[in-house]
Amino acid sequence: MTTPPKTTNGTTSMTTLAPATHELERQLRTLSLSGMAQTLLARNQEAISHHLAYTEFLELLVSDELARRRDRLFTRRLKAARVPQIKTLENFDWSFNPQIPKALILDLGTVRFIPEHGGLLLLGPPGTGKSHIALSLTVAAIQAGYTALYRSAFDLAQDLAEAEATGTRPDLIRKLTRVDLLVIEDLGMRRLPPTAAEDLLEVFTRRYESGAILISSNRPVEDWGQVLSDTAAAGALLDRFLHHAEIIRLQGRSWRLHDRQQRRRSPGADADHTDGPL
Helix, strand or coil, rough: CCCCCCCCCCCHHHHHHHHHHHHHHHHHHHHHCHHHHHHHEEEEEHHHHHCCCHHHHHHHHHHHHHHHHHHHHHHHHHHHHHHCCCCCCCEECCCCCCCCCHHHHHHHHCCCCCCCCCCEECCCCCCCHHHHHHHHHHHHHHHCCCCCCEEEHHHHHHHHHHHHHHHHHHHHHHHHHHHEEEEEEEEEEECCCHHHHHHHHHHHHHHHHHHEEEEECCHHHHHHHHHHCCCHHHHHHHHHHHEEEEEEEEECCCCCHHHHHHHHHCCCCCCCCEECCC
16 A cells, blocks of 8 residues: 655645545456445545554455455345345344243254254244244344245245246256255145145155255144145155254244234334334
């Protein structure tokens, strides 16, 4: 870094420094170092003000570039995962249903089960936190550098049926097999297509001990034969999935009903509040 020119009173002359800095910014963008380019002016002034060494100045710029790349990668993977909304365990209202196993869920928030190719089954009635937890773990997985795909059971079954009809099934199966975390939400909420049992069994078979799966459902596993309209396929699917899966049963009141009642009582209440279980 060239020593910045001084004015007669000893301060840095920004008018003299700016052209060279702007040219360097342009060159950084040409090299696809937009993170460095974005913070160059601010970091340059920081270096001048704090008398930083050249290597310290460069280290700050490199850190900015890495941070920007992490953010962009997170955004791309979040979009690819088709996550409908961002949730975190930090804004989960643990006090609403205190019987929820907080310690276990926070441990799962480390997403340790993903490299272990494990599974997680969230069971419980609507409003007890299944979706919030599933979304939070998906976001945590992406933040940790994993790939994910978030689909409802109905949408996933529809995807597979449409892929079969359009001749793109092999591509979809590869995608479902290769993603680090596959999240299937709301199994049992809607009637599935006739081919759903065989399609889902193929996905579970291919991912067995090679990829993590998270499922949420309001139906006990004993009902899955009825849900999938195929007892044999449901049994084979569960045999593979439950072998390495953690089962969490969520019980308690519905947050949605509680929240609706609260809003009716206080229509002017501040909307910025801690998220409840969904």
